[in-house]
Structure formats: structure tokens, C-alpha cells
Amino acid sequence: MNPIRLLGKMTAKGLLIDGAGFGSGPVAIRPVDVAGALGMGRLPLEAALVGRAKFCDDNQAQLDLAVWVRDEFQRRCDRNGWKKDYCEGLAQLCVFELVHPMRCSHCVGRGSVWQQKPVKRASGKLKAVESSWVECDRCKGSGQAKLTVRSKAAVAGIGKSQFADAWQERSDDVMKLLWSLEEKVLRHLYHQFADEAA
Numbered sequence: 517m518n519p520i521r522l523l524g525k526m527t528a529k530g531l532l533i534d535g536a537g538f539g540s541g542p543v544a545i546r547p548v549d550v551a552g553a554l555g556m557g558r559l560p561l562e563a564a565l566v567g568r569a570k571f572c573d574d575n576q577a578q579l580d581l582a583v584w585v586r587d588e589f590q591r592r593c594d595r596n597g598w599k600k601d602y603c604e605g606l607a608q609l610c611v612f613e614l615v616h617p618m619r620c621s622h623c624v625g626r627g628s629v630w631q632q633k634p635v636k637r638a639s640g641k642l643k644a645v646e647s648s649w650v651e652c653d654r655c656k657g658s659g660q661a662k663l664t665v666r667s668k669a670a671v672a673g674i675g676k677s678q679f680a681d682a683w684q685e686r687s688d689d690v691m692k693l694l695w696s697l698e699e700k701v702l703r704h705l706y707h708q709f710a711d712e713a714a
């Protein structure tokens with residue numbers, strides 16, 4: 517299987533994993549099975565927290581993850597000589613962004629839009645209307661919208677201009693770390709359930 521094609525989506529029933537290799541398309545996995553699979557193998561503790569917080573609707577894991585992210589911010593502040601006043605709020609923001617991503621309003625979270633295109637004859641007369649799903653260009657197929665700077669600053673409890681000047685980039689860097697952990701989780705789950713299916 518090609519892990520690059522791996523895509524995980526939260527649904528009301530659990531996690532939908534869509535990747536090549538399961539044979540018949542996407543499989544839906546219940547939160548309880550996700551939690552079980554996260555405990556198997558050797559997933560780093562913080563990755564398991566990301567998985568439980570995001571895919572198992574596990575409130576305690578969300579709190580524990582916020583503590584881990586706060587400590588990560590504190591380490592970065594120590595290293596760079598930044599003010600440490602906002603680590604708690606920034607951790608809230610990052611966990612919120614990870615667990616409750618906003619849906620793209622253009623494609624309502626689908627990641628693709630139904631497009632209809634008229635096909636004309638050489639004479640200029642309408643021949644047919646072709647329709648197909650195409651990747652949403654607003655969200656580049658992710659189905660997710662970004663929070664505005666104003667909302668991010670409000671969630672983090674930092675003034676808007678101060679957030680924009682100093683903390684937005686730093687919090688985006690921590691988000692990259694969390695998303696890489698999420699990807700690790702999805703690969704881990706993929707292997708766990710693919711092995712089971714085999």
C-alpha cells in the first residue's frame with residue numbers, strides 16, 4: 517500500500533480509513549476498536565494521545581494532550597528565550613484545532629465539489645453537460661477551513677495583534693508537529709487493521 521494515499525476522516529460512527537489495500541474501499545472503524553489498536557505495537561505516547569483525543573472522542577485524552585502540548589511550548593520558550601505566559605492558552609488552541617477542525621464552507625467538508633461543464637460542438641451548439649467531482653480548490657481537498665487569526669487569538673487568550681506578530685507562526689509549527697503525529701497514528705491504525713483483514 518502507498519501510505520501517501522492514506523486518508524482518515526472522522527465520521528459520526530467512528531474513523532473512516534480510506535486507502536488502497538483493503539480491497540473494497542474505505543472501512544469504518546468504531547472508536548472502541550481505534551482505542552484498542554492504539555494500545556498495540558509501539559506508538560509513542562504523544563501519538564497515542566493524539567489518536568485517542570481526535571478519533572475516540574476521549575475527553576481525558578484531550579486534557580492530557582493539552583498538558584503535553586503546553587510542556588512542548590514551554591520547552592520551545594526555554595530554548596528561544598520567549599515569554600512563557602501563554603503556553604496554556606496556546607496548548608488549548610492547538611488541541612482545539614486538531615480535534616475540531618473547521619469544515620470548509622465551499623465543499624462542506626467533502627474536499628471535492630460537483631462540477632458541471634457544458635461541452636459544445638464545433639458549431640458552438642451545446643452537445644452535453646459533463647459533470648464530475650473535482651477537488652475543492654478553496655481547501656485543496658482537505659475539507660478543512662482554517663480558523664481566522666481573530667478566532668485563534670481569542671481561543672489562545674492573546675491579543676490579536678500580539679498573536680499575529682509573535683505567536684501565530686510558533687503555534688503553526690506546533691500544529692505541524694501534531695499533524696505529523698496524526699499521520700503516524702493513521703499509518704499505525706492502517707497497519708493494525710490491514711493485518712487483521714489479511
Ligand SMILES: [Zn+2]
Pocket residue numbers: 620621622623624625626627628652653654655656657658659660
Ligand atoms: Zn473545500
